[in-house]
Every structure is written in structure tokens, then in C-alpha cells.
Amino acid sequence: MPVHICVNPLYDSKKEQLLQLADNFEQEGKILVKGSRNIIKTNYLEGDKVNIKYFKKPNFFNAIVYSLIRPSKARRSFEYAQYLLKNGILTPQPLAYIEEKSGAGLGESYYICRHIDYDFTFRELIHDPLFPNRKAILEQFTEFTYKMHEARINFLDHSPGNTLIVDKGDGNYDFYLIDLNRMKFEDMGIEARMDNFKKLWPSRTMVKIIAAKYAELTGKSYEELHAILLKSTLDFKRKITKKKYLKRKLKKK
Structure with a gap:
């Protein structure tokens, strides 16, 4: 062949x-x-x-x-x-x-x-609210995502396992994207930018941290960004939970 x-x-x-x-x-x-x-x-x-x-x-x-x-x-x-x-x-x-x-x-x-030897993924930040330096990591990750959005990159698989995080040992972290084959290259309005965080499955506390940092980076209102991001995240979680529930019901039949 x-x-x-x-x-x-x-x-x-x-x-x-x-x-x-x-x-x-x-x-x-x-x-x-x-x-x-x-x-x-x-x-x-x-x-x-x-x-x-x-x-x-x-x-x-x-x-x-x-x-x-x-x-x-x-x-x-x-x-x-x-x-x-x-x-x-x-x-x-x-x-x-x-x-x-x-x-x-x-x-x-x-x-x-x-190959990248990484220390953890975004997933650990979700499952462990007491993860060391969690707030600083989330703020730096938000800045990383903002930089991505500014470069017109809409990463459609922006999910917990697709960001590898390297602890540089000085309070700073590097973020590496993987599983790259689903992307769009386009200008993104603020709603699309907030929507891009939803697959990360952030908790309400994480939503507050992300919205606050993104507001600082863009000059947008924290209240506005928080409302958009929280709604997008909750809608996504409900959709996935409903889908899983229906699958379980169908398996039982």
C-alpha cells in the first residue's frame, strides 16, 4: 500500500x-x-x-x-x-x-x-478541591486559554484530559494541549469563549476563579462573564447527565 x-x-x-x-x-x-x-x-x-x-x-x-x-x-x-x-x-x-x-x-x-513528562492534568484540579496551589494554577490556565482565544483557536476538545500540566517548580506552570484533531480557527465572541470552558466540567468555585481572571484579562464585567460561564457549564452538565441516564434506561430494557 x-x-x-x-x-x-x-x-x-x-x-x-x-x-x-x-x-x-x-x-x-x-x-x-x-x-x-x-x-x-x-x-x-x-x-x-x-x-x-x-x-x-x-x-x-x-x-x-x-x-x-x-x-x-x-x-x-x-x-x-x-x-x-x-x-x-x-x-x-x-x-x-x-x-x-x-x-x-x-x-x-x-x-x-x-513525549512530554507532565506532572498532572486538568482532571486532578476538578476531583481535588484541596489540590496544592489550585487557584494559581486555574488562573494561569485561564490566561493560557485566553491567549489561545486571542490566536483565533477554538479547541473543540477542551476537556479535562487534554491539557497536560508541568510544574516548573517556581509557582509557575506550563500547559500543553493534546488530542488536537478537532479545532476551528475563528474569531470568538465572549459567549463562545466562555462556552469553550464548559467541557472542562468546572465546579462553581472554579467557575468563579476562571470568570474573575478572564474579566481581568479582557476588561469585561466579572458578573457578565460569570453568568455566561455558569449557565454554559450547568447546561452542559445537565445534557451529559441526561444522556447517561437515558443510556442506562435503554440498557435495562
Whole structure:
């Protein structure tokens, strides 16, 4: 099956080794995440730890769409990572994306990036109200998200597990976005910006901290931002809770 590879110019000399990582994906590496359609493994590229994300072959219709109309998830991950870094938003350094193609369209594909040794994710801040330095982390995370919005980045999967947080040890933190293939690049009004926080599942206390910091950064009214963010968050939680309830009811029938 023909293979297409696009390599970060910084890693051009390692093209063959990158192809080898994809060729040996099943036999080599350590599983980091195993989903129903995608798998992430860690491996090494000349001593440097890297992540290889495997995207299963799409169904017939999507295989044609990804081949002719829309960029594949692997390609989007690579290109979006480049855009993020260009705009000062941290994400693991993209190395390459690899696509297998045939007459039936896109086959399996891979996205390869550097591995990040992180300290925790946003999820820990939700589950532990007494998490050390929680308020400062939330304020810095809000500033990070504001910077993202100012760069016209609407991260559609802005959810608890998709931000890796590195404690720099001086009261400051770095935030790395992962799982990048669902983004829009557009100007965002204040309602869209507040709505972008809802999938993070923030508590009422967290909503207050986020709204206060975002108001400080934008010069907008705290009361206005708090009202929008709280409504968006509560509506989202009700929607997800209702969906889970209906699924349980259907399983019992």
C-alpha cells in the first residue's frame, strides 16, 4: 500500500526511522492509551522518547472523504500542532504524520510527536478541591486559554484530559494541549469563549476563579462573564447527565 509521510523539517534526516516506528507499531513500543479506534504508544527515536498515535482505517465513506476532501486526523494533528506552536501555545513537538493510501482512499495513519513528562492534568484540579496551589494554577490556565482565544483557536476538545500540566517548580506552570484533531480557527465572541470552558466540567468555585481572571484579562464585567460561564457549564452538565441516564434506561430494557 502506498505510504505518504510529511516530516517536520527539524527531523528531515530521521525520515526512515520515523517510517520504521510506524511499520513496527504493532510489535514495538509501550501502550500509553488504548481506545476503541485509536491507540497511543511510546517508543524511542535515537534515544528521544516519542509518542505514536495510531488511527484505525476509517469506514469506506470516510476513507474517501479523508482522501479527497478533508485532511486526515493524523494530518490535522500535525498541522494544528505547528499552528499552535507558531502562536505560542504549547503542545508536544510534532515530528511527522504518515498515511497509508489505496484505491479505496485513506487506510491506517499515524501521528508522531515528542513525549512530554507532565506532572498532572486538568482532571486532578476538578476531583481535588484541596489540590496544592489550585487557584494559581486555574488562573494561569485561564490566561493560557485566553491567549489561545486571542490566536483565533477554538479547541473543540477542551476537556479535562487534554491539557497536560508541568510544574516548573517556581509557582509557575506550563500547559500543553493534546488530542488536537478537532479545532476551528475563528474569531470568538465572549459567549463562545466562555462556552469553550464548559467541557472542562468546572465546579462553581472554579467557575468563579476562571470568570474573575478572564474579566481581568479582557476588561469585561466579572458578573457578565460569570453568568455566561455558569449557565454554559450547568447546561452542559445537565445534557451529559441526561444522556447517561437515558443510556442506562435503554440498557435495562
